Amino acid sequence: MNEISERKNRGQWVQTERAAHEAWALLTRKSALAAQIMHLLVARVGDHNAVVISQGTLANLTGASRRGVQKALKVLTDNRWIELRQIGDRGTINAHVINDRVAWSGKRDGIRYSLFSAIVVLSEDEQPDRDQLGQQEPLRRVPRLLQGEQQLPTGPGLPPPSEPTLPGMEPDLPAAKIGDDGA
Numbered sequence: 001m002n003e004i005s006e007r008k009n010r011g012q013w014v015q016t017e018r019a020a021h022e023a024w025a026l027l028t029r030k031s032a033l034a035a036q037i038m039h040l041l042v043a044r045v046g047d048h049n050a051v052v053i054s055q056g057t058l059a060n061l062t063g064a065s066r067r068g069v070q071k072a073l074k075v076l077t078d079n080r081w082i083e084l085r086q087i088g089d090r091g092t093i094n095a096h097v098i099n100d101r102v103a104w105s106g107k108r109d110g111i112r113y114s115l116f117s118a119i120v121v122l123s124e125d126e127q128p129d130r131d132q133l134g135q136q137e138p139l140r141r142v143p144r145l146l147q148g149e150q151q152l153p154t155g156p157g158l159p160p161p162s163e164p165t166l167p168g169m170e171p172d173l174p175a176a177k178i179g180d181d182g183a
Contacts, residue, residue, distance in 0.1 A: 013105065014042050020102040027081070033064050034072040038081055041096050042103045049100050050085075050118035054093040057123040 016024070028035040040061055044051045058069045073096075076082045081102060085095040095118050098104070124130050 014045060014103055015105070016042075016103045017101060020099075024102075027075075027079070031072055031075045033062060033068055034075040034081075036062050037069065037072050038076060041082065042098060044119050044121060045098055045103070045105050046119045047105060048118060049098045049104055050095050051098075051121060052087065052093065052095045052118045053121040054123065054126060056092065056126055057121055060123060060125070 024035060024038065027038065037058060040058070041051050041053075044053075055066050055069050055073070058064075058073075059066045062069065064072070073082075073084065073094075077084055081099055083097040083099070085097060087093045087095060097118075124133055127133065129136075
């Protein structure tokens with residue numbers, strides 16, 4: 001089974017160690033907000049056990065204050081539930097790396113590379129252009145070649161060194177396969 005079909009068949013599962021799951025129950029008594037944040041983060045992890053999210057968005061998701069979120073994150077980091085990697089200079093947006101001995105999604109081997117890949121959760125409230133969201137011009141589309149099609153460069157091209165390809169030297173770009181649904 002290849003990696004793509006394996007990923008499709010895996011579903012949206014996360015796993016926990018039994019001992020960690022029991023410790024999570026005790027964490028609820030120590031700090032209900034820390035346990036709630038842990039659940040929110042674990043529910044959003046991908047294959048690399050990290051989620052990028054701001055303290056403000058965590059506060060909105062939990063219904064807590066920012067200060068409460070900061071205290072709860074300290075409980076989680078001090079007790080080694082998560083590791084924080086700061087993004088930017090203010091420390092209010094972090095990559096929250098879930099301890100892979102507590103909870104994980106996907107294969108466990110190579111999971112310590114989670115510092116380099118994460119799920120990013122954004123809140124429209126924190127966007128400087130929030131009043132324009134949904135009204136922007138569409139992004140530029142990159143043309144794609146479908147299976148069986150060939151690239152046919154046209155036009156005069158630019159002056160050297162960006163000139164058109166030489167006859168017989170046209171690049172063969174990868175193609176995308178169209179499914180039964182036409183996508």
